[in-house]
Amino acid sequence: MKVVTPQEMAQMDQKTIASGISGIDLMEKAGTECTRVIESTLKEGMLICVICGPGNNGGDGQVIARQLSEKGFSVQVFFTEPADKMSPESQTNYSRLRESSVAVQFLSHEAGLEGFEASLAGADLVVDAVFGTGLKDRPLGEWYETLLNAVNACGKRIAAIDIPSGLRGDNGLTLEAAVEADQTIIIQNYKVGCLLNDGPDCVGEPVLVDIGIDENCVENNKYFVQKQDLRCPVKRKKNSHKYDYGSVVIIAGSKGMIGAGLLATEGALKSGAGLVTSYVPLEVYLPVAARSPVEVMIKTYDCNITGEDIEHDRKRVVLIGPGIGRKKNYSIILNDLLYNTTVPVVIDADGLFHLSRNLDVLKESKTPVILTPHFGEFSTLTGVDREEILKDPIGHGRCFAEEYQVVLVLKGYRTMIFSPEGEVFFNSTSNPGMATAGSGDVLAGMIAGFAGQSVDLLEAAKAGVFYHGAAGDYYAEHYGESTLTARNIIDSFKYVLK
Ligand SMILES: NC(=O)C1=CN([C@@H]2O[C@H](COP(=O)(O)OP(=O)(O)OC[C@H]3O[C@@H](n4cnc5c(N)ncnc54)[C@H](O)[C@@H]3O)[C@@H](O)[C@H]2O)[C@H](O)CC1
């Protein structure tokens, strides 16, 4: 399934209209599908307030109001602008609405919102159809800010149409205010802004509705990753041995941070890697050996470890970084792994810090590379302020992956995976409970574990991110989010990787 920007959605709408479906029919279809979703949440006799803006989002709202009224519900519509400011399709729907029994009121920008607030307080459901994908990045103005804040303050269930009003569809940042919906009925495709920054908190529960628009009618390489898109875990052949499922090397852990290495190691082992070898500094050998799963081989190293040490013994992938610390100089190891081996490398956590000191080694790399930064680490890598990256995460991520020819896993609630060819994959799993110590180490181990199983690095990254999130979701569904630890994620692998 594709993820689209507001501009792409508008082009898709236009192409669909050009192919013979009129704009007004498309709006009727959008409204009908939204009504179907809304109706399933309502009980007889309920009162619904629909707030309609001047654009086509408000037009959808009017269709919903009319159809709910026809189904016997009491409906009150509030318009934020006079009829002459409405889009053509909205005006057509306004004529239709006037023939229905829906109560209509035009809000005045001069008068206060007292009557409006009282009406919201008396409603059972508030439908937000103020702004959709046509929201522009310009100040809303005090009046709209007060209006959207009043919607949030009303304490009633809120269903937003297409995208919560005030939320930017291109990056998930909010203008001065944005509706925090309980449910958002997303028309046809996820908008980028529903998945990034404040988007998921404003969206609440997302429900997609299909209005018959072909998502491929406009060129776009942003995807929403779902289970059926994945090639991992691989099907195991009867006639096979452990090396068929990858021999994974993990260079991780240091004094005070052995947990990071242990979690990454178990992450790889329990995601199906045939053999895992853990390289640790001599000074932590004993505590690591005492805590490691018995299946793991443990070797010691100093900072002069070479690619040759790693490459012998049929190694398929190297993970370097979790908990290695920043004091020692890892550039010799990193350079050697990238220049002198053809074993794919996953670089995570402190490994990214060491890499950031000489990023151009990536351009000379002989081997495929996955980088797994969170936004802070990505800022260190690129030298671009985190706030700047958050304004355009797709642009920055895509540009980086293309320039350095790496698979980039940019971690967040909806982690994005960028391919060196410019594709972007949004993950569809995970929950806020997974923002916990060690969660990233487990993910890095899982990606390395999949990368060892003969799939290309992009597939390994997509599957690692998906199943890591799915394991966290499994735990959260059964026990809640707040007690979730990195160990629980590993323990839940077995339920989601069946
Ligand atoms: N045929 C179609 O295109 C269909 C669209 N659908 C729905 O339409 C919206 C997108 O509609 P559009 O008219 O392009 O824009 P909006 O309704 O989101 O808003 C435009 C409206 O808002 C004003 N405005 C924009 N930015 C600001 C701002 N920062 N401050 C104040 N006012 C602002 C602008 O001037 C316009 O008046 C889409 O989301 C769907 O819901 C149908 O679903 C299918 C057919």
Ligand SMILES: [K+]
């Ligand atoms: K809306």
